[in-house]
Amino acid sequence: MIASTSAMAAHAREHGYAVPAVNVLDDISLRAVVAAAVEASAPLIVQISVKTVKQLGTELTTTTFRLAAQDAPIPVALHLDHCPDRAVISDVVAAGWSSVLFDASDRDLADAERETCEVVAQAHAAGVDVESEIENIVGVEDGVGSDVALHAYSVEQLADIAKRTGVDLLAPQLGTAHGQYKARPVLLPDRVRRLAELVDIPIVLHGGTGLTAEDFHAFIAAGVSKINISTAVKMAYMKAAADHLDVARAKDKWDPPTMFRQIQGAVTEAIATHIEWFGATGHAAGALAAGVGR
Ligand SMILES: [Zn+2]
Structure with missing residues (x-):
């Protein structure tokens, strides 16, 4: 069933x-x-x-998602990740996606707040949730972002702006980064705890790939209820493809459907581990009963 991002995150927080x-x-x-x-x-x-929605097109992406999700026995939401581009936001809001991350971390504070208000008004009018990012989460992901922390604020500032803009989910800087970690990051679950005391909206952890089960548990205990995973998918996908191609080359046998199956199996396995680490196993029925569908 196609679901609401913020309702699912709220159910997760509660449970x-x-x-x-x-x-x-x-x-x-x-x-x-x-x-x-x-x-x-x-x-x-x-x-x-x-990058992906531009490559595939909004219509193909939306239709492919609907076909995969509408009859699934679990709630599934469709979310636009890190988007500083208002035109793309307009596109997917019109297409009826569940939520968007309006990434205003490249704007100064006044512009970030003003534009976030505008995006919230536009999205809410169409029943679409807005995740807000005004601080940089370090690392470049699919061409969006920066390796330097350009904008950083206090938790009080973040909470005030979240309340004033009316966003549905909040993505603060929590010590994590996009991509693969070269050194162990300094994680900030205490920042989640302090924010969660000030605002009653779901808090999102970015840059999850490479953290341990214990790291995730600490963040969830502090109040995180949505965790983003991207790099783990790319790694599983490309390594399975590379393994397949090594064998194909050695045997001079070229069969794309076999490679697709192997990629699918590898990605499923990588994500199954994360689902378990996040404690999400078995919660689909409870979330559906709580009315997370949209
Ligand atoms: Zn991210």
Whole structure:
């Protein structure tokens, strides 16, 4: 069933787990993550980067998602990841996606607040949730972002702006980064705890790939209820493809459907592990009963 991102995250917060929010690149990875969530009876947020939606087109992306999700026995939301581009936001809001991340972390504070208000008004009029990011989450992901922390604010400032803009989910800087970690990051679950005392909206953790089960548990205990995973999908996808191609080359046998199956299996396996770490296993029925459908 197609679901609301904020309602799923609220259910997760209430029940002490986090909804896996997984970036997919095509129908193969989409079906792979849906299969992992169905197998675990877990709620799921499917995320699409701006780069991917531009590559596939909004219509194909939306239709492919609907076909994969509408009859699934779990709640599944469709979310636009990191988007600073208002035109793309307008596009997917019109297409009826569940939610968008309006990434205003490249704007100064006054512009970030003003434009976030505008996006919230536009999205809410269409029943679409808005995740807000005004601080940089370090690292470049699919061409969006920066390796330097350009904008950083206090938790009080973040809470005030979240209240004034009326956003549905909040993505603060929590010590994590996009991509693969070269050194162990300094994680900030205390920042989640302080924010959660000030605002009653779901808090999102970005840059999840490479953290341990204990790291995730600490963030969830502090109040995180949506965790984004992207790099783990890309790694599983490309390594399975590379392994397949090594064998294909050695045997001089070229069969794309076999490679697609192997990629799908590898992505499903990688995401199954994360679903378990996030404590989301078995929560699909409870979330559906709580009315997370849209
Ligand atoms: Zn992110």
